[in-house]
Amino acid sequence: MTISIRSVEKKFGRYPALNKIGLEIADGELLALLGPSGSGKTTLLRVIAGLEFPDAGQVLFHDQDVTFASAAARRVGFVFQQYALFKHMTVAKNIAFGLDVRKGKDKPSRAEITRRVDELLRLVELEGLGGRYPSQLSGGQRQRVALSRALAVQPSVLLLDEPFGALDATVRKSLRRELRRVHDATGVTTIFVTHDQEEALDLADRVAILNQGVIEQVGTPAQVHDQPISPFVCGFVGEANRFEGGVLNGRFTAGSVVLPAARVADGKAVAFVRPHDLVLDADGFAVQVNRVHVQGALATVDGVTLTGQRIEVTVSRDQADQFTGAVKLSARRAHVFPG
Amino acid sequence: MAAPRLSTEDPAWAKALIITLVLVFLGLVLVLPLAAVFAEALRKGLQPALDAIANPDAIAAVKLTLLTAAITVPFNVVFGLCAAWAVAKHEFPGKSLLITLIDLPFSVSPVVAGLIYVLVFGLQGWFGDHLVDNGVRIIFAVPGIVLATIFVTFPFIARELIPLMQEQGTSEEEAAVSMGASGLYTFWRVTTPNVRWGLLYGVLLCNARAMGEFGAVSVVSGHIRGLTNTMPLHVEILYNEYDFVGAFAVAALLCLLAIVTLVLKTALEVAQPGAGRRGH
Ligand SMILES: Nc1ncnc2c1ncn2[C@@H]1O[C@H](COP(=O)(O)OP(=O)(O)O)[C@@H](O)[C@H]1O
Ligand SMILES: [Mg+2]
Numbered sequence: 001m002t003i004s005i006r007s008v009e010k011k012f013g014r015y016p017a018l019n020k021i022g023l024e025i026a027d028g029e030l031l032a033l034l035g036p037s038g039s040g041k042t043t044l045l046r047v048i049a050g051l052e053f054p055d056a057g058q059v060l061f062h063d064q065d066v067t068f069a070s071a072a073a074r075r076v077g078f079v080f081q082q083y084a085l086f087k088h089m090t091v092a093k094n095i096a097f098g099l100d101v102r103k104g105k106d107k108p109s110r111a112e113i114t115r116r117v118d119e120l121l122r123l124v125e126l127e128g129l130g131g132r133y134p135s136q137l138s139g140g141q142r143q144r145v146a147l148s149r150a151l152a153v154q155p156s157v158l159l160l161d162e163p164f165g166a167l168d169a170t171v172r173k174s175l176r177r178e179l180r181r182v183h184d185a186t187g188v189t190t191i192f193v194t195h196d197q198e199e200a201l202d203l204a205d206r207v208a209i210l211n212q213g214v215i216e217q218v219g220t221p222a223q224v225h226d227q228p229i230s231p232f233v234c235g236f237v238g239e240a241n242r243f244e245g246g247v248l249n250g251r252f253t254a255g256s257v258v259l260p261a262a263r264v265a266d267g268k269a270v271a272f273v274r275p276h277d278l279v280l281d282a283d284g285f286a287v288q289v290n291r292v293h294v295q296g297a298l299a300t301v302d303g304v305t306l307t308g309q310r311i312e313v314t315v316s317r318d319q320a321d322q323f324t325g326a327v328k329l330s331a332r333r334a335h336v337f338p339g
Numbered sequence: 340m341a342a343p344r345l346s347t348e349d350p351a352w353a354k355a356l357i358i359t360l361v362l363v364f365l366g367l368v369l370v371l372p373l374a375a376v377f378a379e380a381l382r383k384g385l386q387p388a389l390d391a392i393a394n395p396d397a398i399a400a401v402k403l404t405l406l407t408a409a410i411t412v413p414f415n416v417v418f419g420l421c422a423a424w425a426v427a428k429h430e431f432p433g434k435s436l437l438i439t440l441i442d443l444p445f446s447v448s449p450v451v452a453g454l455i456y457v458l459v460f461g462l463q464g465w466f467g468d469h470l471v472d473n474g475v476r477i478i479f480a481v482p483g484i485v486l487a488t489i490f491v492t493f494p495f496i497a498r499e500l501i502p503l504m505q506e507q508g509t510s511e512e513e514a515a516v517s518m519g520a521s522g523l524y525t526f527w528r529v530t531t532p533n534v535r536w537g538l539l540y541g542v543l544l545c546n547a548r549a550m551g552e553f554g555a556v557s558v559v560s561g562h563i564r565g566l567t568n569t570m571p572l573h574v575e576i577l578y579n580e581y582d583f584v585g586a587f588a589v590a591a592l593l594c595l596l597a598i599v600t601l602v603l604k605t606a607l608e609v610a611q612p613g614a615g616r617r618g619h
Contacts, residue, residue, distance in 0.1 A: 051513055
């Protein structure tokens with residue numbers, strides 16, 4: 001199912017939660033909506049689901065205008081932030097809900113429903129837990145139940161709001177893999193919301209970055225990381241050293257720091273350099289190393305320039321002992337934006 | 340060296356003193372009068388007390404009280420569920436006004452509540468002539484008693500359910516609707532089961548009040564023996580006629596109803612901690 005979002009606007013009171021949003025989602029794609037808290041991710045997801053209706057603009061499912069169609073009519077599977085499992089129903093009843101509500105000839109037989117529930121429990125690796133109540137499950141298990149409940153109706157699109165937000169780090173990582181596996185197994189077009197850039201880059205085919213109700217950039221994880229088109233994206237996706245200074249004749253200067261800035265007009269500017277893009281260079285700018293700490297195969301160097309700007313460098317661990325006292329660095333690559 | 344004492348750890352004698360005070364106070368104000376009711380009822384032995392209860396007027400009063408509760412409680416269950424659902428799960432203009440209105444019976448004296456019905460439906464009331472012409476009796480009749488009781492008790496269930504439903508938010512309902520459930524199906528299968536303990540608690544409180552209400556019912560009843568006397572009113576009549584054994588026997592019966600309610604309520608709290616968290 002392809003989804004097109006065209007100039008969607010949504011205001012709460014006078015506050016514009018979504019501002020002229022345009023987005024195309026390809027059939028079978030796994031897309032992440034990434035943005036800081038309050039940027040409008042949930043609102044956009046709910047507009048796509050039909051749980052919220054836009055003030056202006058259109059939502060198209062496969063070229064069909066569904067802007068004001070109900071959630072049920074759109075056949076979306078929605079996984080809520082806190083899962084919203086039915087507390088008084090067993091896991092199996094929860095998963096069967098979407099089939100149980102059907103009427104007449106649409107309603108599968110009891111045996112068919114049981115078969116489908118078992119199949120879903122197997123898909124999310126919860127075999128044998130169908131008789132439990134949600135309160136008897138761990139956070140990660142609840143999340144899986146919510147996922148299989150959403151999949152039970154064979155949705156045309158699967159929408160997940162911060163699906164891993166309430167889980168601890170290890171469970172989160174394994175469930176990420178799980179979602180990817182389920183997505184690949186079912187091929188359902190999937191959109192998930194997250195404020196965790198690592199999660200978005202790790203899991204998604206493409207990432208849409210939202211900021212204050214506006215989509216700043218849409219691209220593959222590599223694109224948004226390596227070719228950010230705005231200072232916001234650059235600062236939000238991945239780690240970066242930030243410098244405020246000016247550009248003159250293709251060179252960015254901020255205190256003692258000098259960076260290449262071809263194709264940027266002269267004037268005030270802001271520059272970002274990824275920690276792994278800083279390298280030792282005898283012709284570079286001076287940095288005083290304060291501390292080196294090792295994280296697995298990598299080492300992070302904390303330093304400070306002559307003008308007091310803090311610098312973070314990531315290097316492979318075998319290079320770490322070259323970073324002592326005063327060193328000279330230059331940037332292999334810098335992202336410079338006028339501003 | 341003495342271990343540092345927490346500020347919440349009072350010395351043992353103070354604890355004992357406070358607990359004793361509370362117990363003495365409870366004994367004087369609650370237990371003693373309650374015991375006195377039973378003692379008075381049984382002063383001349385069990386038989387006179389049983390006779391007083393078996394008196395046709397007393398039986399009529401018991402029946403009327405049960406009838407009133409049997410109408411009031413279901414009505415308030417429906418009303419309370421609807422009102423709480425509307426208030427807790429939806430946004431609409433006038434919502435805060437509705438909440439204030441639901442609370443009105445708590446803040447109005449029951450006597451005033453009774454008088455309102457007399458004013459509206461009484462002989463000299465707004466609809467008095469119209470009702471008389473059509474042979475409908477509301478005041479000094481059972482409908483008036485039921486109406487007054489409903490008025491006095493209607494916040495109980497709604498007030499119990501509103502915070503509970505608000506706390507639960509709307510995402511379960513949204514989940515149900517997004518899977519194709521109708522509004523009504525969602526209400527019965529998702530919203531209501533989630534508040535069933537609170538609802539039961541509200542029903543008990545509502546029932547206790549419906550059976551015990553005096554003021555509002557007294558105004559609209561007309562005190563016609565065997566016809567419009569509820570148990571509390573019957574107690575008062577017997578008492579005013581110096582039939583102490585009769586008065587206390589019926590009162591004891593009312594107390595028993597209250598005690599059954601309390602026991603049920605406590606059992607509910609033990610079974611489902613949280614059901615009556617808000618208390619009253
Ligand atoms: N129902 C609502 N009423 C009023 N304001 C809302 C409502 N829902 C969201 N908002 C506001 O819209 C903005 C975007 O919210 P949301 O989409 O939930 O952001 P996110 O999911 O990215 O954290 C926030 O500023 C939020 O306060
Ligand atoms: Mg959100």
